[in-house]
Amino acid sequence: RGPAGRGMAGAAFERRVLRRAAEHHYLRVRLELPDGGARPNAAQFKQLVVTALRELHGEVGAALPVDVLTYEEKTLSAILRVISSGLVKLWSALTLLSFYQNRRCAFRVLQTSPFLLALSGNSRELVLD
């Protein structure tokens, strides 16, 4: 049984909920290139993200502080960090990006969280024996 809060001397507890207190949001994304071809390196990947923002949200969107924290060229997956107020702009821009160097592409957002630590585990890919 958890703490009751009543009936036990001095065991009052309070719950605090902080909304939108995090400064940054983190996204784990994967780029899909179904038609194959040369894979972008880290700089080209960042350029692609900024281009997506520029197409949908203009110069203001392209100036959004987005960082590529990690990038794996083999799997084309990355962890992006964006300022919390810009999450909707970034996610919508990634969703609507459809071409990379005239090849079809798609961004899949695998996880998102205001805490970087939360991206270390993914219960969707958990294998239970």
Added chain:
Amino acid sequence: HAALSRRYVLCEVVSEDPRCRQCIEDRTLGLAVRDAIARVHGDYGLACCSISFTVKYLNAYTGTVLLRCRKDSYRLLCSALPFVRYLESRAQRYPCFLNTLHVGGTIRTCQKFLIQYNRTQLLRLLQNCTNEEERQCIQKSLLSCSLTEEQSQSGDEEEDDGTE
């Protein structure tokens, strides 16, 4: 009926080139503003602001422009106006900039502001006169302005804009 709220943005076109005045028309200005919105705010901003966007009023002599947009997207519009750097007509570009004078919820409030603004501008023009001839000219046109009382309930004062 507040669901279809609009905002009316009053601005003036300022240019060093006197030929710029000729190409102040609703199509060229509308295109220039929408192009600036597309550059600054992208496809999303352009689509947002284009809903019920029009050039409502133009005065080529004073360079006054009245734009209309939705209330939800007037901030996108206003933030893109400083990025209009030239007006293009007949394959010629005339550098200019837009000065935002007033943002109002109705055409009537913008009109009231414009009347007041024009009054102060005329007085300033009079003070900045360099020679007696210009002074006489402006004084004559100021004194020849007439007030016409409207028969309707609103009774707005009408005043002639001084032509340059």
